[in-house]
Amino acid sequence: MNIKFVVVGKLKEKYFKQGIAEYAKRLSRFCKFSIVEVPDEKAPESMSQAEMDQVMAAEGERILSKIKDREYVYALAILGKERSSEEFAKEIKDLTTYGHSDITFVIGGSLGLTPAVLKRANTQISFGRFTLPHQLMRLVLTEQVYRAFMINEGSPYHK
Template identity: 85%
Template sequence: MNINLVVVGKLKEKYFKAGIAEYSKRLSRFCKFRIIEVPDEKAPESLSQAQMDEVMDKEGTRILNKISDKEYVYALAILGKERSSEEFAKELDKLTTYGHSDITFVIGGSLGLAPKVLKRADTQISFGRFTLPHQLMRLVLTEQIYRAFMINEGSPYHK
């Protein structure tokens, strides 16, 4: 099984890198886990709606270039469906049982995901209505993927 995170921008903070590295190492017994970074579009602080749409569109193209047709895609979106850890674990288990061996999660840039990325996604997932830094979201998502495997294994990790 392959699990990819396609993310916009580079991870800068050492403490996020360390946390993600730890969970990536733990995930290696369950799947091939990769993080694929695409460059963020440089833009001034204040943008018109048209400029924001253009930035999201360019980042969206970069994201879609990293996703094949056979991948099952989760787009992280505030308006996506919230799931409990148990529901998420069950969903991943069901996907792999029914032949989805390539699962990709997409985290957009600071402006969010382009409509074309949301359209390509098989489902949208939300971790609540909080706005979180994208770097922190990578860590939270990586931990939740690991937690899902541990739940499915019946491990006491999820207590």
């Protein structure tokens, strides 16, 4: 099984890198885990809607170029469906049972994801209505994917 994150921007903070590295190491017994970073579009502080759309479109094209046809795609979106950890674990288990061995999670840049990326996604997932920095979201998502495998294994980690 392959789990891939396609994310906009580089991770600069050492403490996020360390946390993700720890969960990536733990995930290695369950799957091949990778993170693909696409460059974020340089943008001024205040932008018109047209400029924002242009930035999102450029980032969206970069994201889509990293997704293959066979991949099952989760787009992280505030308006996506919220799930409990148990529901998420069951979903991952069901996907692998029914032949989806390549699962990709997409985390957009600061402006979010374009309609084209959301359309390509098989489903949208939300971690609530909070706005979180995408660097932190990477760490949270990595932990939740690890938690899903632990739940499916019946491990006490989840308690």
